[in-house]
Amino acid sequence: MMLPTHALVGLAIAVPVSFAFPEFASVFLLSGLFGGIFPDFDLYVGHRKTLHFPVYYSVLSLVLIPVAVFAQTAWIIGVTIALVAAAVHSIMDIFGGGLELRPWEARSERAVYDHFRDHWIAPRRWVRYDGAPEDLLLSLSVAGPLLFVVDGQFLWIVVGALVVSVSYVILRRPLATIAETLVEGVLKRTLPDSLLAYLPARYLR
Template sequence: MATTHAFTGLVIVAPLAYALPEFATALAVGAILGGIAPDFDLVFAHRRTLHFPVTGLAVAVPAVAVAASTPSSLTVAVAAFAVTAWLHAASDAIGGGLEMDPWNDRTERAVYDHVRSRWIRPRRWIRYDGAPEDAAVAVALAIPALVVFDGWLTPVIAGGVAISLCYALVRRRLVAWTPDWLE
């Protein structure tokens, strides 16, 4: 789920946000946006167009270096975005394939590796997005974020948890509700 990816980003930046509270909001915004941005390719070639599991690291490392050498709200937000977007793409391989109904048709395509021009196979540690174990991971990752971040981020995180749980409840029914052009 995109929310799981956003919560992963928040957990990654939480220690920095705790140590450097002046950058907490920038780190959180970068992490949340980086966690959901790769899934904007859902209407294109999903997990290929905006997912960069290998080359994303080549963007994330310099972004972190720039943020470390010249910290500002902009540089730390960009670094959080780059790291979280890369982690999103890389971690899609630990889940299921990209099919709409992974419990019926199992593909061997998790996320596209642009360097090797091939698909990385799914590991299926989390069977599919919205699976009960995905919801459990999302909730577990949201807890540290709720402890570290405050203000307007608290209802955003709580809302993300609610979205995660609702999505997990209806995920298997979504296939029947999905327009043919999205399949």
């Protein structure tokens, strides 16, 4: 799924806890937002492998949830929310498309890396690819309730995520062609091999 979808889901995960502890609502919402987007920090360095841990994030979350419930310490709750959001992100990507420049072609069998079993999990393609219409539908379904329960800067984050989502869905397919043209027509001709090695393999056909 696209990053705005994960960001919105992370916020949604934090909402019930922020209602229970309104004095720490901003902290918990930020934790959910951060956890929701954190795995995609590996976008250009081993994407869906370096920071995607569907098993380990989930196990750590299950360990920390009872600790957070009994301790009710703000920082423990915040860390737990972030871990849950990161786990959900990593698992959600399994139900999306494969790791390829044009995932709508459905050629890749790599969705998310399972470090516990040391292999790639195949994509389920319930959401065919990041930026697919059904991805936007998921974003809208999560953002709708959020528009009525968050305020201040978080309301603007939700609105901004929706704007980015709609724009990305419109541009998703052309962006693949633009990226390929940029790599083939410019970067391969100007960058040394030592730097080209850092480009994700999906950009090098």
